[in-house]
Amino acid sequence: MDKLRGMETFIAVVESGSFTQAAARLEMSAVMVGKYIALLEEQLGTRLLERNTRRQSLTDAGRVFYDEAKRVLEQVSIAESSVERLRAAPAGTLRISAPTSFGGCVIAPLTATFLQTWPEVRVELDLTNRMVDMVNEGFDLAIRIGDIRHDDLVAKYLCPYRMVICAAPAYLARHGTPQTPADLVDHLCLSHTVWTARNEWRLPGVEGEVRWKRDAILRCNDGYGLRTAAVAGAGLLLQPEVLVADELANGRLIRVLEHFTPEPRPVHLLWRQDLRPLPKLTYYIDHLLQGMRAA
Template sequence: MDKLRSMETFIAVVESGSFTGAATRLEISAVMVGKYIALLEAQLGTRLLERNTRRQSLTDAGRVYFEEARRVLEQVSIAERSVERLRLAPAGTLRISAPTSFGACVISPLAAGFLQTWPEVRIELDLTNRMVDLVDEGVDLAIRIGDIHQTDVVAKYLCPYRMAICASPDYLARYGTPRTPVDLVDHLCLSHTVWTARNEWKLPGVVGEVRWKRDAILRCNDGHGLRMAAVAGAGLLLQPEVLLAEELANGRLVRVLEGFTPEPRPIHLLWRQDLRPLPKLTQFVEHVLEGTLGLRGK
């Protein structure tokens, strides 16, 4: 028999004053009440109740056990209410892993809006380009760029990860505007340091793929630093659209070769295959899907 149920029965007997009263409160038979009490006393190796034909009273052990058991059941009740609260509405800590740039530009602002709507939630946002293990690292939600080959996760398509080639108006005035990938031979490029060993732009050309491999005039380990160099006229830059949105909108950078950018890669939301995901996760997924409608609709 369940020990917590036995404790609950014992407390009901003490508070109601009889087996019959406890049976009525717990909606079980008086015989079952007796079995729970007998089991509890056997497990503890001592009597908890002194019983005769007219009344029952607590033994010394019974008085001590009654106070402690009542505290235990109160803590169990608090724990159950806490879990129920998590299941009824978004609450608790939501751990998210996202690619560094996309996470900073897209997920972080969306997280801020979500927290305004659901103040009982706390978010831990880990920006990393490393592929995390959802189970081993306790991650609730991961955002991944590229195709998904895992079968032990739920994958929800979010939006395409589009790239853009751009340069400043000043640079284009000095070097001209490339019309096809073949024209890149006359241009300077900027590159992220993670691309040093493979600094090659693979672009769809008029008659097939064009590969432009050239030593970058400037390498930097930070995307923002590269954008500022491009704005200052240092060269052509190939970056994700979401990182370039502000500079493209205000004209500090201009798109070039719009028909020749690399194929977009898919971005997915990933989470574990729990039978009943908590509202903090399901509501955040819905919030992100709604907040990225513009990225899907382009």
């Protein structure tokens, strides 16, 4: 058995709280996680975890092994980073976390041009709207939208995150163009299921929530799906500007209620301040900043 992989698996089980969650974190099957733990316990000649159908807990030996295994993997990471720093050019793997829509529309294309310049770098781009744990999940960089409250991370402003309300010309021809939020009662609206009813159509200068005649005609958990429906004339859409920029430029979608869209939120780059930045990270950050300035 690969002892380092076994240690990594054991640590993931302890920190995740279950074999299933550890398997998702490590991108392996829960059965394989169980095999690693069983082999570790066999080699060490002692039980590391007490398990039943409802919970798991560390044995005394498990607590000692967890602490020492963490130190071992940290030292391995330091050793790898030390060797990597000897290389003047960026190389190695970067793990990036970014919001789904912004990451797909903005970060992915910029990453592609970065990789064309620095072919020795490999990027793992995880598009998710959840707040990842950068340290425990091993991310080098995270892109976050909104206010930052992480004193243990370095934050660098990247760009504003603007929203837009829009619809297809065919839809506006059928239903008319709303001039104020009050006009939304006469319109069909498309909604993202991840957002709550409290904030999705709460617009500046409007007291309380903006409501429409009936519930959203279409709810979807994916911004790209909503964009497609809007282009097809299904209704009004409130989504990030980056998601519909091409459709706005070619006229397939038209802006409406421009004076009532939500205030832009800041987008920041976050990375660990206790980590001496490697060339692959510093060059990537510079590339993102230059790319946004040129946009």
